[in-house]
Amino acid sequence: GAGVSQSPSNKVTEKGKDVELRCDPISGHTALYWYRQSLGQGLEFLIYFQGNSAPDKSGLPSDRFSAERTGGSVSTLTIQRTQQEDSAVYLCASSPTGFFTDTQYFGPGTRLTVL
């Protein structure tokens, strides 16, 4: 079946602009996660959704970052007033229930470059 999809695959923006990144999880998966992968910081957790609610937002690096999930499916990660340090690959993952033994299935990522 279809895996996790993300769009766009690449995004180049200017410093100070807002960007929106989209994630379509595997159908039926209740849990959705956002991570960030950068050379300096490795793989970092950003936010976790269970259904439409976000019980764990602890990884969001600043109030410029926000995310929502609608209909228990698609999620959007928004970065306002982008900075150069936001440049990274943003990964979305989903899992069937969100239980800690679940496998998380990752999308291909969105590469964000802030000029």
Added chain:
Amino acid sequence: GDSVTQMEGPVTLSEEAFLTINCTYTATGYPSLFWYVQYPGEGLQLLLKATKADDKGSNKGFEATYRKETTSFHLEKGSVQVSDSAVYFCALSQGGSEKLVFGKGTKLTVNP
């Protein structure tokens, strides 16, 4: 907080060599442990996992055993192939905090 430490490499081996990538963790409870792999130009995918002590995860000739006494989950393969060249990430997930906590990754290159 929870953390994962893995040998960072890079690791370069010849085809058919034995592979070990060390991974140790720090966690307050009883986490699930994972190895994810990222092949060149591809996304992260699960290689294997173990969800309780003494469990052995295995896939594609790779194995790792969940050792609670040494808080380790070392990845091994008896005979690597060129196609195993990738970046390998050790990770844990804890009940009550279902996010994955990753190690920094180990880049493996296998030469023919």
